[in-house]
Amino acid sequence: MNAEPADQIRLLDVQALDVRLSQLAHKRKSLPEHAELDSLTKDLAQLRDLLIAAQTEESDTAREQTKAEQDVDQVRQRAVRDQQRLDSGAVSSPRDLENLQRELVSLAKRQGDLEDVVLEVMERRESAAERVTELTERVSSVQAKTDDATSRRDAATAELDAEAASVTKEREVVSGSVPADLIALYEKIRAKQAGVGAAKLYQRRCMGCQIELDMAEINEIKAAARDKVVRHENCGRILVRTADSGI
Structure with missing residues (x-):
């Protein structure tokens, strides 16, 4: 030929422009923000999973607490009714009186046990709520870092793309003369x-x-x-x- x-x-000029385009493509692919975003995305996904688990635990303990409080209230109401019967004098049979008094003692113990359950559930719910608060803050922090890294990546990418477009246009002109x-x-x-x-x-x-x-x-x-x-x-x-x- x-x-x-x-x-x-002029072919060397075309080659130089092609090398520059390759460099720009490599730089675009190798932006440090890509690795940063990969790491942040993984952290964010993990934290969101933990947050969902904590929210589920808080929701479950809230229902558990409601159930335990309802159990306490039922026992308390029954004890009130029995005490009213005892105080009214409507029960005259010694045996019935003894049974009623024994039931009141049993109900008091049962109420105490149930109230302990309520306290234990409340402690777990409070711990779960604190965990939700902590994880929510961590998710927000990592999300902010992700948004910042995304913004920096997009700005760097746009700058590289603009230069690549300019080099591509110049290459078209130079290669067209060969x-x-x-x-x-x-x-x-x-x-x-x-x-x-x-x-x-x-x-x-x-x-x-x-x-x-x-x-x-x-x-x-x-x-x-x-x-x-x-x-x-x-x-x-x-x-x-x-x-x-x-x-």
Whole structure:
């Protein structure tokens, strides 16, 4: 393939722009906010699970407390009724009186036991409520950090995207001035060679693979016409000759 030396040199400009686009894409993908957000997202999910569990426990103990208080109230009401019967004198049979008094003692013990249950449930409910408060605050704190990291990531991404758009537009202009067949060859090689399809020949060294050419290849390039598109035997990239190529 042949191409004017100026067109070959413009190919280096296209390559430089492609390298910049690759750098921008890598930088966008490697923004520290991505890892930060991954960590925060995991923490937030875990905290929300813990919060749901704590809220469930608080709700369960609230129902348990209500049930226990209702049990106490039922026993208390029965004790009040029995005491009223005893005080009214309506029960005259010694045996019935003895049974009623025994029941009052039993109810008093039962009420005491149930009140202990209420206190124990209240303590667990209070502990669960404190846990809910603590976790709610932690969720809010991590959410705030997540929002901040998201904002920083979006700002950095927007800046990189804007630069990439500008570089892409510049590449379109520069590549449009290079013959289509030369660009096609460049693109084919670039796809196979880690994004580098053309390299400068500098001081007898290929700047694509950083290997110095041997004398046989140097002599072959020296003998080639200036408009001939030459390629490095080692890496296959297009070698662009310039004033400082050393040949």
